[in-house]
Amino acid sequence: MGFEAPQRLVRALGESDAWLGKLPTLVDEAVSRHGLDVERVMAPGGRSSLVVLVRLPDGTPAALKMVPPFAGPALEGAALEHWDGFGAVRILTATDGVLLLERLHPEVSLRSLPEAKALLEAAGTVRRLWVEPPADHGFETVAERTARQADAMRSFADPLVPAALAAREELIAAPGEVLLLHGNFRQGKVLAADRTPWLAVGPEPLVGERAYDLARLVRDRIEDLIASASGASAARRRVNRLADSLEVDADRLRGWTLFRAVESATRALRSGRGREAEPALEFAAWL
Numbered sequence: 001m002g003f004e005a006p007q008r009l010v011r012a013l014g015e016s017d018a019w020l021g022k023l024p025t026l027v028d029e030a031v032s033r034h035g036l037d038v039e040r041v042m043a044p045g046g047r048s049s050l051v052v053l054v055r056l057p058d059g060t061p062a063a064l065k066m067v068p069p070f071a072g073p074a075l076e077g078a079a080l081e082h083w084d085g086f087g088a089v090r091i092l093t094a095t096d097g098v099l100l101l102e103r104l105h106p107e108v109s110l111r112s113l114p115e116a117k118a119l120l121e122a123a124g125t126v127r128r129l130w131v132e133p134p135a136d137h138g139f140e141t142v143a144e145r146t147a148r149q150a151d152a153m154r155s156f157a158d159p160l161v162p163a164a165l166a167a168r169e170e171l172i173a174a175p176g177e178v179l180l181l182h183g184n185f186r187q188g189k190v191l192a193a194d195r196t197p198w199l200a201v202g203p204e205p206l207v208g209e210r211a212y213d214l215a216r217l218v219r220d221r222i223e224d225l226i227a228s229a230s231g232a233s234a235a236r237r238r239v240n241r242l243a244d245s246l247e248v249d250a251d252r253l254r255g256w257t258l259f260r261a262v263e264s265a266t267r268a269l270r271s272g273r274g275r276e277a278e279p280a281l282e283f284a285a286w287l
Contacts, residue, residue: 005020009050027066036055041053068097077099080203087129087200089201108192122217130179142209164263178209186217
């Protein structure tokens with residue numbers, strides 16, 4: 001299969017990335033192994049994977065997802081297998097960084113809905129994902145993931161960094177429940193489907209408390225909040241509304257939202273994406 005990787009993926013990984021260079025061959029091997037008919041590559045696609053729309057030998061539509069080793073394809077596959085299609089895309093098979101998934105409607109996410117409706121549907125979807133993790137799982141914990149992130153944040157002098165680190169320390173000192181989490185849940189990660197209206201995709205699974213998983217959703221459509229004269233109060237209302245609707249402690253959700261917003265901003269700055277960092281820091285200051 002001759003194709004060019006979407007530029008969004010190339011920019012994220014860098015043109016010299018070894019996995020990116022092998023990607024056409026890896027796709028050809030996966031297509032041949034599963035007897036797939038290729039329709040097209042999804043573009044612009046994501047920053048850490050390639051999705052190819054395909055058909056199975058019997059004509060059933062599916063999606064072939066190619067994931068580089070650093071993105072943890074085995075863990076993503078394990079989480080999807082555990083959910084078994086409940087609240088998330090159903091996995092058909094997974095081998096060596098290749099995930100064969102049921103076909104959803106990739107062009108239609110919750111971001112296509114009005115904000116209030118999108119948040120309602122998002123809450124209903126993420127609620128289904130919060131289940132007991134499988135026995136002897138290999139998922140990292142919220143404490144482990146955020147410890148690495150906190151170490152990387154300490155080199156930044158922004159005054160919000162100490163506040164975010166302090167919030168994390170307080171939350172980790174009194175851990176909540178231990179459930180399987182999506183890890184990167186937001187409106188763009190929930191796509192329209194046929195067997196149920198909406199299903200989650202693209203997990204970065206870990207185990208921990210629900211408040212951590214909700215924290216990224218709180219920051220959704222940040223550009224609309226920034227543009228609004230009432231953005232700060234709207235952000236705080238969103239925290240309380242989501243906490244109430246999903247029976248999550250509002251203070252813990254606020255703390256994780258602060259940490260994740262500042263962590264996202266420092267990660268963007270480290271990658272030279274200053275324009276992405278500014279709204280995240282402004283949002284964090286509102287909390």
